[in-house]
Each structure stands twice: as C-alpha cells, then as structure tokens.
Amino acid sequence: MSFPHMQxxxxxxxxxxxxxxxxxxxxxxxLVLAGFVALFTSAAGAQDDLEALEEQATRAAVLxxxxxxxxxxxxxxLEKVGQGxxxxxxxxxxxxxxxxxxxxxxxxxxxxxxxxxxSILVGLADxxxxxxxxxxxxxxxxxxxxxVDVVALKLGSLPVPxxxxxxxxxxxxxxxxxxRTYEGNQPNVSVGIVSATKRIWGKAIQTDAKVSPSNYGGPxxxxxxxxxxxxxxxxxxQSSELAGVEWYDSGIGFAVSLEQVYKMLPVMKSGKxxxxxxxxxxxxGDPLSGDATIATVRAGSPAADAGLKAGxxxxxxxxxxxxxxxxxxxxxxxxYAGEEITVAVMRDKERIEQKMTLVDKLEPYxxxxxxxxxxxxxxxxxxxxxxxxxxxxxxxxxxxxKAGDIITSIAGLPVKxxxxxxxxxxxxxxxxxxxxxxxxxxxxxxxxxTLTGIPxxxxxxLPAARAAGGAPAGARPEVxxxxxxxxxxxxxxxxxxxxDNYDPNVPHGILMxxxxxxxxxxxxLLARWKAHCDANDLILVAPKSTDANKWLPTExxxxxxxxxxVIADYNVDRTRIVAHGYQGGGSxxxxxxxxxxxxxxAVASVDGPVTAQPPENEPIYRQAFYLxxxxxxxxxxxxxxxxxxxRQFKYPVTVKEQGDTAAQLTPDQLAELMRWVxxxxxx
Numbered sequence: 001m002s003f004p005h006m007q008x009x010x011x012x013x014x015x016x017x018x019x020x021x022x023x024x025x026x027x028x029x030x031l032v033l034a035g036f037v038a039l040f041t042s043a044a045g046a047q048d049d050l051e052a053l054e055e056q057a058t059r060a061a062v063l064x065x066x067x068x069x070x071x072x073x074x075x076x077x078l079e080k081v082g083q084g085x086x087x088x089x090x091x092x093x094x095x096x097x098x099x100x101x102x103x104x105x106x107x108x109x110x111x112x113x114x115x116x117x118x119s120i121l122v123g124l125a126d127x128x129x130x131x132x133x134x135x136x137x138x139x140x141x142x143x144x145x146x147x148v149d150v151v152a153l154k155l156g157s158l159p160v161p162x163x164x165x166x167x168x169x170x171x172x173x174x175x176x177x178x179x180r181t182y183e184g185n186q187p188n189v190s191v192g193i194v195s196a197t198k199r200i201w202g203k204a205i206q207t208d209a210k211v212s213p214s215n216y217g218g219p220x221x222x223x224x225x226x227x228x229x230x231x232x233x234x235x236x237x238q239s240s241e242l243a244g245v246e247w248y249d250s251g252i253g254f255a256v257s258l259e260q261v262y263k264m265l266p267v268m269k270s271g272k273x274x275x276x277x278x279x280x281x282x283x284x285g286d287p288l289s290g291d292a293t294i295a296t297v298r299a300g301s302p303a304a305d306a307g308l309k310a311g312x313x314x315x316x317x318x319x320x321x322x323x324x325x326x327x328x329x330x331x332x333x334x335x336y337a338g339e340e341i342t343v344a345v346m347r348d349k350e351r352i353e354q355k356m357t358l359v360d361k362l363e364p365y366x367x368x369x370x371x372x373x374x375x376x377x378x379x380x381x382x383x384x385x386x387x388x389x390x391x392x393x394x395x396x397x398x399x400x401x402k403a404g405d406i407i408t409s410i411a412g413l414p415v416k417x418x419x420x421x422x423x424x425x426x427x428x429x430x431x432x433x434x435x436x437x438x439x440x441x442x443x444x445x446x447x448x449x450t451l452t453g454i455p456x457x458x459x460x461x462l463p464a465a466r467a468a469g470g471a472p473a474g475a476r477p478e479v480x481x482x483x484x485x486x487x488x489x490x491x492x493x494x495x496x497x498x499x500d501n502y503d504p505n506v507p508h509g510i511l512m513x514x515x516x517x518x519x520x521x522x523x524x525l526l527a528r529w530k531a532h533c534d535a536n537d538l539i540l541v542a543p544k545s546t547d548a549n550k551w552l553p554t555e556x557x558x559x560x561x562x563x564x565x566v567i568a569d570y571n572v573d574r575t576r577i578v579a580h581g582y583q584g585g586g587s588x589x590x591x592x593x594x595x596x597x598x599x600x601x602a603v604a605s606v607d608g609p610v611t612a613q614p615p616e617n618e619p620i621y622r623q624a625f626y627l628x629x630x631x632x633x634x635x636x637x638x639x640x641x642x643x644x645x646x647r648q649f650k651y652p653v654t655v656k657e658q659g660d661t662a663a664q665l666t667p668d669q670l671a672e673l674m675r676w677v678x679x680x681x682x683x
Contacts (some may be wrong), residue, residue, distance in 0.1 A: 019144065058189070060225065067159040069178055074115070096109075108144050108216075111141065136269075138268065139274060141204075142618060145269070162226045175210040205257060210253070211255075212253075228255060277337045281296070282426075283328075291325070292325060295423065296347075310427050314328060339357070340356070342355050364650040367617070375387055375388040387401060479502045481526060495541075511539070511677065512540050515581065517548075551584055581608055589604070589605055593623060601621075601624070601680060603623070606664065607639070609638035624651065633661065654676060
C-alpha cells in the first residue's frame with residue numbers, strides 16, 4: 001500500500017460518525033494506522049539511505065579498479081568478420097582491456113581483434129597512449145593478451161587490480177561490468193548480479209549486468225572493486241571470436257575468471273596460443289541428457305591412443321564422476337590442449353583407467369565407405385544387411401561383394417541391422433583393410449575390403465529399395481495432402497504430403513522444402529513433388545516463414561520442431577532427412593543442417609551459398625551436400641568458396657554445374673536429385 005493511499009484511508013477513518021464505543025474503536029484503529037504511517041515513512045527514509053549507500057559502494061568499486069582499465073584502439077585489418085548472416089562489419093572504435101602485470105601485459109576479449117588489425121593503441125587511465133602488440137590468443141576462452149613496452153615508453157609501473165579467487169564468486173552477489181569505450185577518462189558502467197557460475201561448459205561466470213561490445217575485454221568486479229573476471233562473448237554451441245555476440249545487452253553476459261587467466265599467463269607470455277582440449281570421442285543421443293556411453297572413437301585421437309573403444313561408458317574424469325554427456329563437457333570444457341587427464345571407463349563389468357594428453361585438433365574426419373546400398377524391405381530374421389546395390393569401383397566391388405549378398409559382420413563386429421553396420425564403419429578409418437563376412441545363398445564367405453571415401457557422383461540408375469506393395473490395412477497416421485499444420489509455440493504453419501500408400505512398417509525419408517523469397521503455392525508444390533515422394537518413400541514437409549519474403553535465423557527453431565513432430569508421428573528413416581531450398585531457402589537449409597546435425601543428414605541447396613562456418617565432420621554425424629553452381633550467378637564466388645570449405649572438412653559434396661545462370665532444377669535435374677536422396681543410406 002502506498003503512503004498517499006494510507007493518508008487517504010486515515011483521513012476517511014477520522015471523519016467517521018457513530019456511537020462513543022464505535023468512535024473509541026475507530027480512534028484506536030486510527031492510532032494503529034498512524035503507527036503504520038510513521039513506520040512506513042521511516043522505512044522509506046531507510047530505503048533512500050540504502051540506495052545512497054549502494055550508489056556510494058558502486059562508485060567506490062569503480063574508482064578502485066578504474067586505473068587498471070584501459071581503452072584500446074585498433075586500426076586496419078579486415079572490413080568484415082564472419083560469414084553470411086553472422087558476418088559483422090569490423091569497426092575501429094575503442095574497446096577495453098585490463099592491466100594484468102605492472103610491466104605492461106594487458107588482457108582483453110579476442111572479439112576486439114577478430115578483424116586482425118594492423119596496429120593497436122592503448123589509452124591508459126592517466127591519459128597517456130602507447131602502442132601495443134598482440135602476444136597470444138586463448139581460443140578456448142576467447143581472450144587476447146597484449147603487451148605495452150613500459151620501459152621504452154617510460155610509463156613506469158602500471159596499476160594492477162586485485163582479483164577475486166574463483167571459489168569466492170557467489171551467485172547473487174553484486175556484479176559491476178566496466179568498459180572504457182565512450183570517454184578515455186570516464187569508464188562506462190553497468191550494474192547487476194552474478195546469476196550463475198561455471199557456465200559455457202565450466203568456463204565462465206554469468207551476469208545479468210549489460211554486457212556488449214562497449215565493455216568486452218573489461219572487468220566484471222565485485223562491490224569491493226576486485227576483479228572477478230574479464231567480459232567476453234561466449235556460446236555453448238560455437239567457438240569463435242564472434243560466438244555469443246548476439247546476446248549482447250540481453251541480461252545474459254559472461255566473464256572468464258581472472259584467476260584462470262593468471263594460471264595460463266606464463267604460457268601466453270611465451271607467445272603460444274591456447275586451444276580447447278580434444279579427446280576424440282563421440283556419443284549417442286542428446287548432447288545434454290544423453291548418457292556417457294561412447295559411440296565412436298576417432299582413429300589417431302588421444303582416446304584411441306589410450307585404448308578407449310566404442311561401447312565403453314565414461315564414469316570418471318580427473319576424479320570427477322560423470323554420468324551424462326553434459327557433465328563430460330563441463331569437465332573437459334575448461335581444459336586446454338596439452339593437458340594430461342586421467343579417465344575411467346566401464347567395459348562390461350571391468351573398470352579401466354587410462355591417461356591421455358588432450359590435443360588442439362584432429363585430422364579432418366572422412367567417413368569410410370564400403371560401397372553398398374542396403375535393401376529397405378522389413379526382414380523378420382533381422383540377421384544381417386542385404387545388399388541392394390554395389391557402387392562400381394568401390395571397395396565392395398573390388399572385394400567381390402554382389403547385390404543380394406547378406407553382410408553379417410564387418411571388422412569382427414556382428415551386423416544384424418543397418419544401424420549396426422553404420423556404427424561399425426564409424427569406428428574404422430579411411431583406407432583401412434577390413435574383413436567382411438557375408439552370406440551368399442547357402443555359403444558363408446569372408447572377403448577383405450579396403451575402405452574408401454563416400455563418392456560424390458550420383459548413380460545413373462538404382463534398383464528398387466524394397467518389394468512393391470499396397471498400403472496395409474489397419475490404423476495409420478494421416479496421409480495425403482495435409483495443410484495449415486501448426487507447432488504450438490510458433491506463428492508459422494507448414495504443409496505436408498504423405499504418400500497415400502504410406503506403410504508404417506517401412507521407414508520413410510523426409511524432404512523438407514524451404515521456400516525461396518516469395519513463398520510457394522500449394523498446388524504447384526504438390527505437382528512438383530508428389531510423384532517423387534510416392535516413388536521414393538518420402539514425406540514432403542514445406543514450412544512457411546513468418547515473412548514470405550525472407551527467413552530469419554530465429555526460425556531455425558521452428559524448422560527443428562517441425563522435423564521433431566514428423567519423426568514422432570511417422571516411421572522415419574533417419575539417414576534420409578534432407579533439407580532442400582532455393583537461394584535464401586537453400587542458405588537456411590544449410591544453417592539448419594549445421595545447427596542440428598543429429599536431425600538433418602543431407603542438404604540440397606540450389607543457388608544458396610554457405611553463409612556460416614561448417615562444423616567439423618564427425619563419425620557420429622553422417623552429412624552429405626548437393627550444391628549447384630552457375631558461372632555467372634550473383635553468388636557464384638561465395639558458393640564456390642563454400643564448396644571448397646565443405647571439401648576441406650572431408651564432407652561428400654555433389655556439385656551440379658548449371659552453366660552460366662542459376663535456376664530452379666529442371667525435371668531431369670530433379671530426377672537426379674531424387675536418386676541422390678535415394679542413395680543417402682549408402683555405406
């Protein structure tokens with residue numbers, strides 16, 4: 001209740017009429033209310049005093065650390081940093097840093113140097129300015145170490161701030177984010193609290209104070225003016241200087257503990273860049289909630305050298321128990337390449353402990369390829385994979401494997417279903433000699449195949465993937481043309497076409513058509529795709545953007561939810577989920593695939609450039625790309641660069657040359673695309 005309202009209530013009570021007893025009671029009530037008013041007035045005064053004290057404490061904290069906060073000017077370098085929708089113009093405006101040592105070492109955010117500037121100038125708190133050089137970069141926590149020559153420039157001893165031990169940073173305590181961007185002699189300040197610790201896989205303090213390019217590289221300090229961390233943009237999904245920038249001023253900001261910076265300072269002083277540590281293992285299931293059972297171990301990785309195997313379950317890292325994938329990331333995330341760690345795994349009922357030294361990178365992974373397509377007809381015996389087609393010139397072809405053979409083992413591991421075979425291949429290496437056991441009629445044969453890479457050509461003709469049959473009797477989900485479908489939390493809707501002969505016993509692929517600017521007409525879309533879906537066991541899904549003229553990056557979440565819904569309602573072949581689009585729709589398809597590799601296994605992009613850095617190729621995620629190229633198209637150079645980047649990462653990329661001008665696929669080209677989609681379960 002507000003004070004004016006209490007005043008009005010009291011005045012009404014005072015003017016009431018009635019008998020003496022009632023008046024006495026009312027008078028007593030008025031005295032009680034008067035007491036409340038006095039108490040409220042006193043509390044209001046106390047609140048004013050408290051706010052004044054809070055302001056004084058904040059100002060004192062800023063003044064204490066301000067001499068150690070420097071302004072940084074960068075000159076020259078790249079005009080634009082990043083690619084496509086994530087690209088940013090690289091400005092030369094001032095940024096922020098913090099003095100680490102009195103002899104001139106300064107720490108800042110790597111974001112501030114993403115444009116690779118040709119020169120760096122540091123403005124000290126006393127108004128003096130000095131050139132600086134970039135000594136080293138921490139690629140794990142996205143920090144940059146600078147050095148000013150205080151001796152040559154006669155700057156004397158630089159002021160070093162006091163830091164807060166990481167263990168003393170508590171959720172709920174005051175947090176003051178400081179930059180020196182707008183005026184060299186006046187820091188800019190944002191106040192909040194510490195909202196979480198050990199975020200971004202154990203690397204960062206989280207704060208709700210406003211954090212943005214205006215204070216990236218500056219300190220996050222406590223109410224005593226001690227530095228808790230250095231403000232940087234970070235992301236759980238990506239690891240570049242620009243990752244996490246989209247959250248600026250959102251109430252979600254991050255700071256790297258200054259204690260951790262000092263721990264790695266001797267290495268960075270030597271001029272050595274720091275990189276996140278990699279073990280070389282992949283897991284099944286959801287990366288947040290999935291368990292810690294190893295799906296694949298990269299050949300030549302620290303994990304492989306330590307003897308870890310697919311099927312092992314990680315139970316402990318450096319003395320910390322782990323049960324889920326997210327816990328593993330939390331333990332490994334803060335660690336650097338070159339660090340030795342001890343891991344424990346359970347193999348059957350045996351506990352095995354091994355040491356390994358983390359590395360900064362692995363050689364680009366290339367999925368090994370035997371050279372077959374499997375039959376998709378349901379088999380009651382579930383004993384092996386029947387060969388549908390053998391690629392000419394492939395390892396299978398050279399080893400004498402034929403269509404109709406049933407593969408029962410590869411590399412000594414039993415094969416009952418297609419997924420068993422995919423997992424076995426994921427643990428093997430390119431050009432590895434591999435024993436393959438198969439049945440041919442009544443014979444059991446063993447052959448040796450030298451695995452190659454997945455081919456980029458599209459077979460000219462493929463045999464049927466399953467025996468022909470009509471739609472089964474009994475209950476089925478909805479089939480036919482399904483319009484105006486919705487996902488609860490989104491404005492968008494989508495269209496589906498499910499073949500009339502849909503058989504719930506037969507896994508169907510998904511072709512998600514992501515429209516170009518201008519949208520699509522339902523009848524034209526159905527006429528283009530119906531026959532292909534009927535012939536190839538495909539479900540067509542056509543989402544619509546909120547604005548028909550463009551897709552927004554935020555609508556990736558809608559596209560994922562649509563796929564989740566279709567997978568939940570229908571029997572879906574996870575190896576044949578394809579995102580396909582033209583121009584802007586093609587670029588959106590690529591973004592969807594990069595962000596959700598566990599869902600989208602292939603992309604067909606027509607005149608749509610790669611606008612983001614592709615993720616590294618990994619054993620557990622099989623992805624393939626079908627891209628068109630036209631010599632004189634507006635985006636030709638960008639498309640060509642994207643193709644080269646994908647091939648550097650050893651992805652199979654099929655390129656369709658369209659001559660001089662980019663256009664939608666012709667009927668013949670569309671037929672080739674369908675054969676490409678039909679062959680995505682190749683092994």
